Structures are given as structure tokens and as C-alpha cells.
Amino acid sequence: MYRTVYWHYNIMNNKENILKCALELFASKGYDAVGVQEIVTNAGITKPTMYYYFENKRGLLEAIMKEYASDLLIKVTKASAYHGDITKTLTDITMEYFNYAAKHPDFFRLQLSLWLAPPESEAFQVIFPYLELEQKAIEELFLYAAKDHGNMKGRHVLYALSFLGIIHTYIGISFNGYTKLNDELVYKLIHQFMHGIFS
Amino acid sequence: MYRTVYWHYNIMNNKENILKCALELFASKGYDAVGVQEIVTNAGITKPTMYYYFENKRGLLEAIMKEYASDLLIKVTKASAYHGDITKTLTDITMEYFNYAAKHPDFFRLQLSLWLAPPESEAFQVIFPYLELEQKAIEELFLYAAKDHGNMKGRHVLYALSFLGIIHTYIGISFNGYTKLNDELVYKLIHQFMHGIFS
DNA sequence: ATGCCAATATACCGTTCGGTACATTAAAAG
DNA sequence: CTTTTAATGTACCGAACGGTATATTGGCAT
Incomplete structure (x- = not known):
């Protein structure tokens, strides 16, 4: 018979706890620099428990x-829907990124650190599909917007990549303490992307 | 007595060869993912030879x-000298970066992969001083330029960081095969930074 | 009460890690 | 021709790596 209840009255869910510890360590030291032993020690369990829930590192x-x-x-995909106002849509996307980076800083630090990692590295190969989908979603936005803005035609790929680049850059800047992720920074970013530094 | 000649009639300089192999591997697989053994094997020598020339990894x-x-x-510092034309200076800086990335792709891939690496990681701590100096050089440019362009006042740090971000982004884009590092891309980058995507 | 099975720990695997003690080589200096 | 010394290989170190065979635990269904 199928069962959905827990056998052990665990104080905390081990699987989630392992994931949380792994994310913290990956974000702060880098994926390759963290050993499995370090993760499970931080999680207060042993290696076989980790390998019970996950195939490998x-x-x-x-x-x-x-x-x-x-x-x-x-x-991001939802926010990328084009409704005739490219500035608003880009603002929405940026806010989603900023909110997510603020809500899950460890995850975003990890994504940031792997964004331009060597393509041959294991970690990059894992995150690449996700990065690619984010890129495609924004590419499509610029493709639609090009119908209203002729000068965008044929530039949707470069625009999507550079827009993502600016977003990652700004979030990286905030993580390094140079500024804060707030609505004012969203405005600055969008303004810079749309009109450049010459107001 | 001081000597400048080689004792061994080596076909190739070991020290430079080790460095070259290390750079290739660091760039393609990531600093942490490369072992010392792999480096020296690629260089055709043994570990003690490497440790004779370098203190450690x-x-x-x-x-x-x-x-x-x-x-x-x-x-970059030379190119950052401000002579009244901010567009030209930024173009010069960008061309220096593009030329350097094209001339030394392995080095720049490495710098790229560590640009937003976790601050606690060993590799980041090594490259940080250099990144910081590049940033300072460009900050100073914007500080000078703000005398001619009032709207830049108080924004030199954010401008420097985002300008470097765009440069790194574009170079990363080219490394991933989406475009080529040529004069046209320099123009596109500068135009985007100065005037945004709305021509 | 008992058999089942998810969940977890003990103890271990072979390999690779960064790093080194020590012997050897060979050319320059005397 | 001997001494010196930069340069390099052999062989090894303890520790950490990713991963696992196996035993135990303890609720659950029967």
C-alpha cells in the first residue's frame, strides 16, 4: 500500500537540511572547493544518509x-510576457531577479559564481540548461518587442544576453556591498539599459 | 659570480611551460577542479620541479x-586617461579589453570565471586585488568626466562597475560563440552603455 | 508479536589531493 | 678534474576525496 507519512518522527527533514547546508557551502566557497564530508558534517549526519537521498555530489x-x-x-518567464510596454516588462523582470536574489541570496550567489564558469566544468554543465532557458525567455520578449521597435530587429539575442549580464552585474555589485537591491536600483538599471548613462 | 646563462641546454623553459599548462587547465576546467598532478603531467615534468619554481598551487x-x-x-590604466572625450576613452578601454581577451583567451576565461566567484574562495582572493585596481582606474575616469558631465556626479562607482560588467558580459558572450570580438561589437557595446538600446 | 522496509550509522574502499625528503644529474667555476 | 649548485626525478607522506558494503534502528502493517 502507498504511504505518504513519515516513519520517523524527525525533528527536521534530513533531505531538505542536507540541501540547505550544501547550498550554503557551495555559495560561500564554490562548488569544487566543498567536499561531501564537509556538507554532511555541517548537516549533522553521515555520508550514507546523503547518498541515500542523492545519487552523488x-x-x-x-x-x-x-x-x-x-x-x-x-x-522570469511570466514577467517576460510582452504587452506593448517594453520598459515595464524589463522592469518587472528585473524586480523578479532582485527579489529572488534578496530572498535566496545563497542560491543566487551560486548561480552568479557559475554564470561565466568554464563550460567544461561539471557545475556549469548542471546549471547551463537553466541559464539557457532564462535567456530564451528574454530573447522571446525582445523578438516580440521588435515588432513595435524596428531598431531592435535582429538584435534580440545580444539584447537578451546583455540584459541578463547587466542584471547579474548589478546583483553581484550588491552582494559585494557597493549598493543595495531596491526599487531605486531597479530604476537605475532599466534607465541605463534603455537610455544609457547619458540621461 | 653572477650568471645569466642556462646550465642545461633545455629545449624549452620549464617554468614558463608549467605556467602555460596551468593556465590552460585552470581556464578550461576551473581552478579548484584542477590538481597539481594533472598540471605537471600535462607539462611533461614531475611535481618537485613545479614546487621548485612555485611555492604552491x-x-x-x-x-x-x-x-x-x-x-x-x-x-587599461593608460587607456583610462581622460582627455575630454568620454566616448573615445571608453572605446579605447573596451578595445584594450577585447584585444587582450582575443590575444590571451585562456587568461581571460580564467579571469571571467573568477570575476563573480565566492569571495571566500582562494582563487578569488588571488585575483581580487587586480580586479579592484582595474575598477579603480575606471572609477577615476568617471570621476574626472563628471566635471564635464554633471549628471555623472556621485555615480562613478556604479558606472565603473557596470561598465566593467558589460565588458565582461560581452567577452563572455563571444567566448560562448554568440558573437565575435571585433570593432563592430566595440561600437555596439559603447553605444549601449552611452545611449541604451533605444538608439 | 512479527516481518518489513525506509532511514541511518559504522567502517571501509581505492584514488587523488597538495606537498616533500632525498638522491641524482649535469654544467659551470675553480 | 674536482667542487659546487641549479635543476629534476623517485618515491613517498598524511589527509581528504567521492563513494559504498553492511549492519542496525525503529516505526508501520499485518
């Missing part, structure tokens, strides 16, 4: 991406 | 940065 990263990146992707 | 990265990043820094 890579599976940990995959689970993190599945939990957070797909969530982010949905929000 | 970190010393390898430091030597790479000293060879390439200080070179790049000099070029």
Missing part, C-alpha cells in the same frame, strides 16, 4: 537547481 | 596573474 547541485532555478525561471 | 595562480593581469592593468 552532482545530484546535490541538480536538486538545488531544480528547487530554486526552476522556480526563478517560472517567475 | 596558489603560487601558480599568483604567477599567472602577475604575468597577465598586471599587463592588462597597465594597458
Whole structure:
């Protein structure tokens, strides 16, 4: 018979706890620099417990991406719907990114650190599909917007990539303490992207 | 007595060869993912030879940065001198970056992959001083330019960071095969930074 | 009460990690 | 021709790596 209840009256869910510890460590030290032993010690369990829930170290990263990146992707995709006002849509997207980075700083630090990582590295190969989908969603926005703005025609890929680049840059700047992720920064970013530094 | 000649009639200089192999591997797989053994095997020597020339693995990265990043820094600093035409100066800086990325793709891939790496990671701590100096050089440019362009006042830090962000983004885009690093892309980048995507 | 099974720990695997003690090589200096 | 010394290989270190065979635990259904 199928069962959905827990056998052990655990104080906390081990699987989620492992994931949380792994994310913290990956974000602060980098994926390759963190050992499995370090993760499970931080989580207060042992290695076989981790390997019971996840196939391997890579599976940990995959689970993190599945939990957070797909969530982010949905929000970004929704915000990317074009309704005739490109400035508003870009503002919405930026706010989704900023909100997500503020709400899940560890995840976003990890995504940031792997954004331009070597394509051959294991970690990059795990996150690439998600990055690609984010990119495609924004590409489509610019493709639609090009119908109203002729000068955008044929530039949707470069616009999507550079827009994502500016967003990642601004979030990186905030993580390094140079500024704060607030509505004013959203405005500055959009203004810079749309009109450049010459007001 | 001081000697400048080689004792061994080596076909190739081991020290430079080790550095070259290390750079290639760091760039393609990531600093943490590359072991010392892999480096020396690629270089066709053994570990003690590497440790004869470099203190440790970190010393390898430091030597790479000293060879390439200080070179790049000099070029960027020179190009950052403000002579009344901010557009031209930014164009010059961008061309220096593009030229350097094209001439030393392995080095720049490495710098790119560590640009937003976790601040606690060893590799980031090695490259940070160089990144910081590049940033300061460009900050100073915007500080000077603000005398001619009042609207820039108080924004030199954000401008410098976002300008570097766009440059890194564009170079990353080219490395991933979406476009090529040529004069046309320099123009596009500068135009976007100065006037936004709305021509 | 008992058999089942998800969940977890003990103890271990072979490999690779960064790093080194020590012997050897060979060319320059005397 | 001997001494010196930069340069390099052999062989090894303890620790950490990712991963696992196996035993135990303890609720659950029967």
C-alpha cells in the first residue's frame, strides 16, 4: 500500500537540511572547493544518509537547481510576457531577479559564481540548461518587442544576453556591498539599459 | 659570480611551460577542479620541479596573474586617461579589453570565471586585488568626466562597475560563440552603455 | 508479536589531493 | 678534474576525496 507519512518522527527533514547546508557551502566557497564530508558534517549526519537521498555530489547541485532555478525561471518567464510596454516588462523582470536574489541570496550567489564558469566544468554543465532557458525567455520578449521597435530587429539575442549580464552585474555589485537591491536600483538599471548613462 | 646563462641546454623553459599548462587547465576546467598532478603531467615534468619554481598551487595562480593581469592593468590604466572625450576613452578601454581577451583567451576565461566567484574562495582572493585596481582606474575616469558631465556626479562607482560588467558580459558572450570580438561589437557595446538600446 | 522496509550509522574502499625528503644529474667555476 | 649548485626525478607522506558494503534502528502493517 502507498504511504505518504513519515516513519520517523524527525525533528527536521534530513533531505531538505542536507540541501540547505550544501547550498550554503557551495555559495560561500564554490562548488569544487566543498567536499561531501564537509556538507554532511555541517548537516549533522553521515555520508550514507546523503547518498541515500542523492545519487552523488552532482545530484546535490541538480536538486538545488531544480528547487530554486526552476522556480526563478517560472517567475522570469511570466514577467517576460510582452504587452506593448517594453520598459515595464524589463522592469518587472528585473524586480523578479532582485527579489529572488534578496530572498535566496545563497542560491543566487551560486548561480552568479557559475554564470561565466568554464563550460567544461561539471557545475556549469548542471546549471547551463537553466541559464539557457532564462535567456530564451528574454530573447522571446525582445523578438516580440521588435515588432513595435524596428531598431531592435535582429538584435534580440545580444539584447537578451546583455540584459541578463547587466542584471547579474548589478546583483553581484550588491552582494559585494557597493549598493543595495531596491526599487531605486531597479530604476537605475532599466534607465541605463534603455537610455544609457547619458540621461 | 653572477650568471645569466642556462646550465642545461633545455629545449624549452620549464617554468614558463608549467605556467602555460596551468593556465590552460585552470581556464578550461576551473581552478579548484584542477590538481597539481594533472598540471605537471600535462607539462611533461614531475611535481618537485613545479614546487621548485612555485611555492604552491596558489603560487601558480599568483604567477599567472602577475604575468597577465598586471599587463592588462597597465594597458587599461593608460587607456583610462581622460582627455575630454568620454566616448573615445571608453572605446579605447573596451578595445584594450577585447584585444587582450582575443590575444590571451585562456587568461581571460580564467579571469571571467573568477570575476563573480565566492569571495571566500582562494582563487578569488588571488585575483581580487587586480580586479579592484582595474575598477579603480575606471572609477577615476568617471570621476574626472563628471566635471564635464554633471549628471555623472556621485555615480562613478556604479558606472565603473557596470561598465566593467558589460565588458565582461560581452567577452563572455563571444567566448560562448554568440558573437565575435571585433570593432563592430566595440561600437555596439559603447553605444549601449552611452545611449541604451533605444538608439 | 512479527516481518518489513525506509532511514541511518559504522567502517571501509581505492584514488587523488597538495606537498616533500632525498638522491641524482649535469654544467659551470675553480 | 674536482667542487659546487641549479635543476629534476623517485618515491613517498598524511589527509581528504567521492563513494559504498553492511549492519542496525525503529516505526508501520499485518
